Amino acid sequence: MAQAPESLELPxxxxxxxxxxxxxxxxxxxxxxxxxxxAQEAQDLSALMxxxxxxxxxxxxxxxxxxxxxxxxxxxxxxxxxxxSVKKMDVYANDVFIAVxxxxxxxxxxxxxxxxxxxxxxxxxxxxxxxxxxxPIDGSSNTDTNLGLGSxxxxxxxxxxxxxxxxxxxxxxxxxxxxxxxxLYGPSTMLVYTIGKGVHSFTxxxxxxxxxxxxxxxxxxxxxxxxxxxxxxxxxxxESIREYIRYVHRTEGYTARYSGAxxxxxxxxxxxxxxxxxxxxxxxxxxxxRLLYESAPLAFIIEQAGGRATTGHTEILDVVAKKLxxxxxxxxxxxxxxxxxxxxxQNGH
Numbered sequence: 001m002a003q004a005p006e007s008l009e010l011p012x013x014x015x016x017x018x019x020x021x022x023x024x025x026x027x028x029x030x031x032x033x034x035x036x037x038x039a040q041e042a043q044d045l046s047a048l049m050x051x052x053x054x055x056x057x058x059x060x061x062x063x064x065x066x067x068x069x070x071x072x073x074x075x076x077x078x079x080x081x082x083x084x085s086v087k088k089m090d091v092y093a094n095d096v097f098i099a100v101x102x103x104x105x106x107x108x109x110x111x112x113x114x115x116x117x118x119x120x121x122x123x124x125x126x127x128x129x130x131x132x133x134x135x136p137i138d139g140s141s142n143t144d145t146n147l148g149l150g151s152x153x154x155x156x157x158x159x160x161x162x163x164x165x166x167x168x169x170x171x172x173x174x175x176x177x178x179x180x181x182x183x184l185y186g187p188s189t190m191l192v193y194t195i196g197k198g199v200h201s202f203t204x205x206x207x208x209x210x211x212x213x214x215x216x217x218x219x220x221x222x223x224x225x226x227x228x229x230x231x232x233x234x235x236x237x238x239e240s241i242r243e244y245i246r247y248v249h250r251t252e253g254y255t256a257r258y259s260g261a262x263x264x265x266x267x268x269x270x271x272x273x274x275x276x277x278x279x280x281x282x283x284x285x286x287x288x289x290r291l292l293y294e295s296a297p298l299a300f301i302i303e304q305a306g307g308r309a310t311t312g313h314t315e316i317l318d319v320v321a322k323k324l325x326x327x328x329x330x331x332x333x334x335x336x337x338x339x340x341x342x343x344x345x346q347n348g349h
Contacts, residue, residue, distance in 0.1 A: 026211065275333035
């Protein structure tokens with residue numbers, strides 16, 4: 001007579017369920033979940049993030065093959081509106097963002113540090129009330145040496161009709177941003193974003209072709225050991241900044257990390273804590289970084305994670321741009337580390 005089978009104990013699927021749930025959380029779904037709405041504006045923002053993700057995938061693919069492709073690396077021989085030599089990858093990445101958003105129906109204007117004036121998409125403008133501001137390739141000097149690179153983005157809602165195509169409504173404080181983030185092209189491609197409801201990271205899964213949720217509600221440590229700054233500019237800085245650098249040199253527990261790509265350095269500080277500095281110099285007190293394309297989007301991210309971003313005198317998100325390509329000094333990172341740099345500036349060492 002056949003023996004009755006032993007009762008089988010079903011495995012606990014909680015772990016699997018959680019893992020699958022995370023694997024199913026794509027970027028566009030995550031935006032809708034956090035807005036807790038399927039209203040038109042929420043769907044617009046979800047679609048916009050989806051297009052940014054597509055741009056990131058296209059740029060990541062190009063970068064991964066750049067060394068094998070003729071004409072992908074090196075300089076174009078041209079100079080951009082900032083007076084900087086243009087890399088071929090800068091041009092490609094800028095064109096990618098334009099091509100991706102031309103098809104979106106949502107974005108009326110794109111403003112990039114590679115273009116003197118905003119790029120208008122007239123067919124989108126009657127209904128597309130959003131503007132994308134972006135730095136297509138941050139750290140492009142690293143392109144030809146296979147080092148870290150990034151893209152930075154910011155979304156703003158258009159105010160007024162902009163009939164003269166001067167985009168004056170973009171000359172507004174960073175607190176007007178409705179979304180911001182960056183894409184980091186490293187050993188894996190990561191996308192980090194905020195819509196004013198915390199900071200969240202996604203990793204590109206090449207086998208799925210999707211950015212999958214990696215970590216929600218990232219919080220920057222109050223203090224970190226890393227300081228990130230180009231010390232090659234030491235003798236061009238104000239004495240107060242030089243004194244801060246002397247302080248970290250003689251104080252135990254600090255370590256210098258500087259990659260030449262701000263997205264890489266900021267991402268490290270977001271996760272591990274510390275401070276990134278790009279102060280003005282005596283010849284150029286306004287600094288090098290662009291307020292609308294670099295400083296304000298990254299400030300929005302870091303503030304949402306519990307950190308701070310300042311010029312040394314004013315919070316970055318409160319600075320009002322006077323022109324599209326305005327530059328600004330930047331001190332950004334863990335609140336205690338930013339405060340320490342400020343103390344040297346305010347005491348006028």
